[in-house]
Amino acid sequence: MRLHTARRSALPRALPRLLGSLLLVTAAGVSTACAAPTASAVGSDSAGRAARPLGQVVPAPASVRPGGSPYSLNDGTRIRVDGSSGEARKIGEYLAGVLRPSTGYALPVTGKDGADGIRLRLGSRDSVLGAEGYTLTSRRGSVTITARKPAGLFHGVQTLRQLLPAQVEADSRQKGPWSVAGGTVTDTPRYGYRGAMLDVARHFFSVTEVKRYIDQMALYKINKFHLHLSDDQGWRLAIDSWPKLATYGGSTEVGGGAGGYYTKSQYKEIVNYAASRYLEVVPEIDMPSHTNAALASYAELNCDGVAPPLYTGIEVGFSSLCAGKDITYDFIDDVIRELAALTPGAYIHIGGDEAHSTSHDDYAKIMKQAQAIVGTYGKTVMGWHQLTGAEPVKGAVAQYWGYDKTSAANRQQVVDAAKNGTKLVLSPADRVYLDMKYTDKTELGLKWAGLVEVQRSYDWDPATYLSGAPADAVLGVEAPIWAETLTDSDDIDAMAFPRLPGAAELGWSPAATHDWDTYKLRLAALGPRFTAMGIDYYRSPQVPWPAEPAAAG
Ligand code: TNX
Numbered sequence: 001m002r003l004h005t006a007r008r009s010a011l012p013r014a015l016p017r018l019l020g021s022l023l024l025v026t027a028a029g030v031s032t033a034c035a036a037p038t039a040s041a042v043g044s045d046s047a048g049r050a051a052r053p054l055g056q057v058v059p060a061p062a063s064v065r066p067g068g069s070p071y072s073l074n075d076g077t078r079i080r081v082d083g084s085s086g087e088a089r090k091i092g093e094y095l096a097g098v099l100r101p102s103t104g105y106a107l108p109v110t111g112k113d114g115a116d117g118i119r120l121r122l123g124s125r126d127s128v129l130g131a132e133g134y135t136l137t138s139r140r141g142s143v144t145i146t147a148r149k150p151a152g153l154f155h156g157v158q159t160l161r162q163l164l165p166a167q168v169e170a171d172s173r174q175k176g177p178w179s180v181a182g183g184t185v186t187d188t189p190r191y192g193y194r195g196a197m198l199d200v201a202r203h204f205f206s207v208t209e210v211k212r213y214i215d216q217m218a219l220y221k222i223n224k225f226h227l228h229l230s231d232d233q234g235w236r237l238a239i240d241s242w243p244k245l246a247t248y249g250g251s252t253e254v255g256g257g258a259g260g261y262y263t264k265s266q267y268k269e270i271v272n273y274a275a276s277r278y279l280e281v282v283p284e285i286d287m288p289s290h291t292n293a294a295l296a297s298y299a300e301l302n303c304d305g306v307a308p309p310l311y312t313g314i315e316v317g318f319s320s321l322c323a324g325k326d327i328t329y330d331f332i333d334d335v336i337r338e339l340a341a342l343t344p345g346a347y348i349h350i351g352g353d354e355a356h357s358t359s360h361d362d363y364a365k366i367m368k369q370a371q372a373i374v375g376t377y378g379k380t381v382m383g384w385h386q387l388t389g390a391e392p393v394k395g396a397v398a399q400y401w402g403y404d405k406t407s408a409a410n411r412q413q414v415v416d417a418a419k420n421g422t423k424l425v426l427s428p429a430d431r432v433y434l435d436m437k438y439t440d441k442t443e444l445g446l447k448w449a450g451l452v453e454v455q456r457s458y459d460w461d462p463a464t465y466l467s468g469a470p471a472d473a474v475l476g477v478e479a480p481i482w483a484e485t486l487t488d489s490d491d492i493d494a495m496a497f498p499r500l501p502g503a504a505e506l507g508w509s510p511a512a513t514h515d516w517d518t519y520k521l522r523l524a525a526l527g528p529r530f531t532a533m534g535i536d537y538y539r540s541p542q543v544p545w546p547a548e549p550a551a552a553g
Contacts, residue, residue, distance in 0.1 A: 054138070054181040057162045058501045058522050059221060059508035061187040062133075068182030069140035073099070073164075078117040079109045087150035088122050090276070095120075095157050099164075102532075104173040118160070119144040120153055132223070133188030136160060138180045151278040155221045159185060162219075166528035191462065193425050193476030194507030195224035195282065196500060198492070199435075199483040201231035201293075202314070203253045204260035209489045211273050216496065216535070218277035220504030225274050226282040226349060226478060232292035232311045232319050236261045237283075241334040242298065249293035249310075254484050256312040267342055275344065282382060283339055286351030287332065288358050288366040292319040300327055314484045317356030323365045332366075333373050340377035347397065348374045353384035364390040371396065382425070385410075388417035397423045397475060400466060403430035403449040415466060418473035425478050426462050432479040432503045434495045435486065438538055444485045445495055454523070454540040458502035459516050479503035490536065497530055497537035498523055520544065 055064035081092040092109040095118070100107055112119065124146045129135070134147040134156030145156035163181065167174040196217050198205065205213075214225060229236045235249035238261060250261035262270065271281045291301075292311045299307035303322040311319075321328050336348060350370045355363050367383070367390040374381045381387075381396040388398050400414055418424050429436065429449035436452040437445040463471045479500055486492055501523065506514075520543050527545040530537045539545055 059505035060513035066183035073178040169532035191476030195478030197226035197480035249297040280345035284349035289355040323362035418469040434481040
């Protein structure tokens with residue numbers, strides 16, 4: 001048995017394990033929950049190589065049973081996958097791709113025979129695991145991840161990454177040892193919808209930047225990637241039947257930069273990349289407002305037949321599609337048809353927010369037609385919660401983005417819709433809008449919904465947040481990041497980290513694990529991982545980050 005720290009090796013053999021389990025149980029206050037160890041155990045090694053308790057993972061796993069000998073990778077380790085499925089092999093290759101650069105081990109991905117190594121098993125008959133759950137068992141000689149479905153295996157692999165020392169995330173060779181504490185994690189998500197949104201309209205982000213964010217989401221078991229593809233400042237997807245949307249409407253962005261758009265093949269590349277990380281893309285074309293880029297591209301879409309100039313400011317609510325013109329509905333049909341053909345996922349998001357210059361009747365008319373069109377192409381309607389002020393179709397999902405100053409009447413409208421069957425995804429702006437400043441000193445971001453420090457972002461419960469809404473109306477949580485002030489991956493990193501993992505935990509972890517005091521310790525332990533991945537995160541004073549060298553570049 002390899003012991004991880006001098007402090008521990010001085011203790012009798014069974015004692016560290018016993019202490020570990022006691023800490024796990026008491027810190028979370030519930031016996032099934034995982035939780036954090038003491039602050040000193042989080043940060044005892046500046047390189048993040050301290051022994052890591054089994055439950056020290058974000059999102060908190062549903063159940064953790066520490067015990068037994070740890071597992072250690074070595075230069076002979078194999079990743080053994082279930083040969084019956086190509087997907088298990090791909091996940092094995094993905095894991096090897098994460099582990100090889102830092103460990104320097106060959107880590108061949110081989111067939112499932114053999115009891116040692118990292119074993120990825122599909123086809124568990126444990127129905128409790130559902131489509132996304134997994135078990136991970138670590139003992140001397142092996143770590144075995146078992147799941148019913150590939151998504152569960154993939155999520156289990158993310159847990160394994162976090163159970164290894166932080167340096168495993170580096171892209172160059174690091175010193176081991178590479179050990180995982182002994183025991184079993186059994187884990188399933190609280191909600192089926194765990195999303196993050198990226199606004200590529202206010203500033204355009206390249207395919208490479210988008211993939212980077214996808215990889216970051218996957219670490220925390222997020223499974224929906226909402227792409228905000230159109231707004232006043234830019235149209236970001238090529239549409240064959242209306243080519244000027246992209247070539248002209250996509251030619252600028254906030255501040256007047258060059259903008260850009262995704263060709264269909266680039267867009268497919270994003271969708272496929274997301275799918276390889278078990279994320280479903282939820283594409284959004286915002287309407288009837290937030291449409292200046294489209295209105296500027298085609299004069300005939302405007303009620304007065306005059307195309308407005310391109311727009312590079314950050315005001316909202318001034319643009320509107322024209323409810324009284326037939327061509328408006330041809331346009332919506334063409335766009336949704338082409339988009340649906342590029343969308344393997346269930347949802348198409350039609351926006352519907354901040355239509356301040358559209359009359360109620362016009363709004364209701366356009367949203368009714370748009371919803372019908374989404375249905376025609378076999379997709380489920382998603383819209384911002386203002387959709388509940390029109391007539392949401394059966395099965396529609398409303399994304400709630402209210403905040404503490406949202407009027408009681410507006411909240412009630414959403415609650416009433418939920419009582420009538422509209423499903424909800426919760427994105428409260430004063431909690432999980434990742435573009436809100438942390439403090440007054442935060443350089444990037446906006447603050448119309450207030451300042452959102454890390455604790456405020458984490459400390460709410462999706463089941464009770466919208467009081468009066470039936471708990472089963474809530475499909476999950478999504479953290480949007482709007483990009484008026486953000487121009488590249490560094491900017492996304494600075495705003496999403498460390499709040500994104502908290503939003504992911506709200507979507508994944510059982511309510512019983514929800515506890516800021518233990519969460520902040522688990523979050524602190526992610527600091528060296530962010531650094532190893534080149535993420536220059538906000539060092540919130542609310543979180544006891546371990547000492548570490550300044551973040552790279
Ligand atoms: C509100 S939330 C918006 C966006 C802005 C964002 C900035 C919502 C559906 N609309 O148009 O980009 O605030 O935080």
